[in-house]
Amino acid sequence: MLADLTARQLATAPAVSALDDACESRLWWASQWPQGAPYVAGLVAQDVQDALFETMARWPLCLACEDGPVHSLYISPDLGGPDPVWVCEETGEVAAALGYLGRPSAARGRLSG
């Protein structure tokens, strides 16, 4: 998660504190419901995305589409997992696995098979 924030130069103090808050509440949630573990990373990403949208900016922006208005990526599946990926909200194409926004080529290699 922090890797994704850093990849888009958004590892700012408010963003990192939003990440900390989200991790804390979701880890508590996972401790109450161990079967939810595969969803935690994706849910944390959604929490941070919501927090950033309210306070600062859309994150993460889609860099794959060169035409049209600026738009975001979202976590798929909606439940947060398992195997959460960032998907373009315009085309529905997978941009990168969660945590791999800074390494799109590696993620594509992993996902294209």
Ligand SMILES: [Zn+2]
């Ligand atoms: Zn796009």
